Amino acid sequence: MTEESGGALVHLTVSEPLPLEVPAGDARAIMARASCPDGRDRTGMAIAVTAPDGRTATHVFALHADGVSETAAITLAAPPHLGVHVFRFTLSPHEIAGTHYAQAVLDVPVCVTPQATSLAVWDVPSPVVAGTRFVIKAGAKSTAGVALAGGAIEVCTETGDIAGRGVLSDAPLQDTGALYWTDIQLKAPRTEGMVTWSARFEASELNLPHDGANTSFSVAVVRPPEHVLSVRVIEQATAEPIPDVELRLGAYRGTTGASGLAEIALPKGRYELRLWKVGFEAPPRPVEIGADAFVEIEALVVPEEDPDARWRM
DSSP: OEEOSSSBOOEEEESSOSSEEEETTOEEEEOEEEEOTTOOOOTTOEEEEEOTTSOEEEEEEEEEETTEEEESOEEEEOOSSOEEEEEEEEEOOEEETTEEEOOEEEEEEEEEEOBOEEEEEEOOOSSEETTOEEEEEEEEEETTOOOOTTOEEEEEOTTSOEEEEEEOOSSOOTTTSSEEEEEEEEEOOSSOEEEEEEEEEOOTTSSSOBOOEEEEEEEEEEOOOOEEEEEEEEETTTOOBOOSOEEEETTEEEEOOTTSEEEEEEOSEEEEEEEEOTTEEOOOEEEEESSOEEEEEEEEEOOOOOTTGGGGO
């Protein structure tokens, strides 16, 4: 803070620690404070605030307590450019009770930072057959609610090669407010196994500075199916079919229908068949697939003791 010579000194401060850190385009509310050794009341006096673009607005000291006069909240709008920008607070020379006070000036630095973005990937099919094409959905969102239409999301393989690219929709996904999304077509690797790919959103072309965003997702890549395993799940005591039972054989999934039957296509090999449905229980069953096969499982009705059991299958 600087003071003009030739008068008593006035000390200017603000209500927040300096420098202020504000995302581009956002605003921060602070109060200006003025004090002097003799604790004079400056309620009703004006203080000028000059923005980095040269525009000046005046604000009035609204209250005085414990020798300090304070304005109401003053909103500082961060410029849409990164870096440090200075707002100058100026209290003109004035006189109180016969004492002349010099002009006081306080420079308030505002460090403008990028807005943040977030990235989501969903509807990832798993497993996918080696060498085949599949589609995922991906979306990006600005914390400032900025429209991201026309931006691009890229998916990269584990080696950094670009596997696919999608252009964000013209309008946000319904009921999300500001999530712009796209379908991205990809091709599975030719070798089986679990792969983890990354998605990235590059925000450098936006008018308002933003950081980009990254996320990752995994896909189980499997051999082409050769056979069909039919699984029927029934209640042990009554032999009644049980619908909506989730079945898993390694990376392969299935769900029983109204008749308690599910069909799962998979390559030959040895598997462990597990099932899950609230209120039912059956031990894992080893299954060897060398041709089309049929398995019937009797499930025992049990109370739900561990609702998280399905996630540890």
